[in-house]
Amino acid sequence: MKKTATRMALLFIVPLLCACAQYENQRGVDVNWQNDITGRLVKDKSTRQDVLALLGPPSQIISLDNESVLYYLFEHSQGEGLILILYNRMRINTRYDRAVFFFDENDVLIDYATHIYDPDAS
Amino acid sequence: MPSEWSKLLLLVYCLLLGGCITQWHYDLGARIDASEQSLPPAGTTLAATLLQFGPPHRMSASDTGYVLAWEHWNVSEISVGFSLGAAGADFLSVDWGRMRAKGEFILMTFDHHNLVSAAARSEWDSNRGGGQAVQPFFGFVSVVDADDLVRRMHQHNWGMGVLSPPTQTLNRDSSPYTGQAGLEQRGTPRGVGQQSLEMH
Numbered sequence: 175m176k177k178t179a180t181r182m183a184l185l186f187i188v189p190l191l192c193a194c195a196q197y198e199n200q201r202g203v204d205v206n207w208q209n210d211i212t213g214r215l216v217k218d219k220s221t222r223q224d225v226l227a228l229l230g231p232p233s234q235i236i237s238l239d240n241e242s243v244l245y246y247l248f249e250h251s252q253g254e255g256l257i258l259i260l261y262n263r264m265r266i267n268t269r270y271d272r273a274v275f276f277f278d279e280n281d282v283l284i285d286y287a288t289h290i291y292d293p294d295a296s
Numbered sequence: 297m298p299s300e301w302s303k304l305l306l307l308v309y310c311l312l313l314g315g316c317i318t319q320w321h322y323d324l325g326a327r328i329d330a331s332e333q334s335l336p337p338a339g340t341t342l343a344a345t346l347l348q349f350g351p352p353h354r355m356s357a358s359d360t361g362y363v364l365a366w367e368h369w370n371v372s373e374i375s376v377g378f379s380l381g382a383a384g385a386d387f388l389s390v391d392w393g394r395m396r397a398k399g400e401f402i403l404m405t406f407d408h409h410n411l412v413s414a415a416a417r418s419e420w421d422s423n424r425g426g427g428q429a430v431q432p433f434f435g436f437v438s439v440v441d442a443d444d445l446v447r448r449m450h451q452h453n454w455g456m457g458v459l460s461p462p463t464q465t466l467n468r469d470s471s472p473y474t475g476q477a478g479l480e481q482r483g484t485p486r487g488v489g490q491q492s493l494e495m496h
Binding site: 177235237284287 | 300303304316319321322323325326343346347353355356361408410446448449452
């Protein structure tokens with residue numbers, strides 16, 4: 175009887191000492207640079223205004239010599255934690271969805287590139 | 297029965313009292329999968345480069361054009377600690393920790409005609425420090441510090457740059473975080489070089 179009670183107590187207490195955690199953190203601008211949206215942009219024709227109208231304000235504006243760049247960034251961190259008191263492990267994966275647009279001195283789009291993290295592809 | 301409970305409580309108490317191993321793993325970005333041979337030669341267009349590598353993680357204007365950089369970091373941190381803190385006594389902690397980082401970094405410079413003028417790649421897998429400590433009364437220091445390697449991208453703070461402390465605002469034109477005065481890798485010491493005037 176005593177042993178059974180002890181085992182039951184152990185079964186009850188040990189799980190209480192363990193824990194798991196999940197963590198998520200998102201920073202940056204909304205991801206609006208899917209292919210169907212950026213597909214409306216045409217190199218050497220679309221303007222900075224077109225890009226701003228489609229994507230909104232960027233994370234950063236960079237001035238080059240006669241050109242300028244709009245940089246969009248969305249940072250997404252996901253973490254998982256296993257807490258076993260004696261051994262604890264945390265794993266955090268951070269991915270960067272980003273888009274960069276280059277404009278000439280007349281504010282015409284000369285080049286751009288986009289990237290959206292695809293968890294299925296990793 | 298009381299003796300059984302005593303043993304059980306003692307076991308739980310020892311678990312809380314004793315040491316523990318803690319591991320942190322950070323994976324920042326995705327692998328670039330580029331070899332030295334796959335770097336574009338001088339004269340390659342911006343369009344071809346973006347097609348091959350995608351949008352850069354970092355970029356900045358430079359005197360001769362601009363620079364783009366791609367990076368991937370994998371930081372592992374392990375610490376072993378023994379403390380009485382869980383028992384309600386905030387003294388006597390013994391800690392040991394190590395940190396390791398591996399990753400790759402590609403830097404390309406472009407001229408005013410949007411052509412590659414130079415490209416370089418580095419890859420590393422190295423010990424990034426650690427330590428051990430016996431702190432009898434108060435825990436003053438952490439033996440492993442990966443904060444400067446895993447912090448958020450600086451682009452998020454670009455708009456707030458002018459609201460920084462005066463020393464940093466005065467140095468804004470030379471800051472590697474504005475995209476106008478070069479860039480720097482994660483973990484670059486601030487005590488010397490471009491940011492030393494910011495008095496970190």
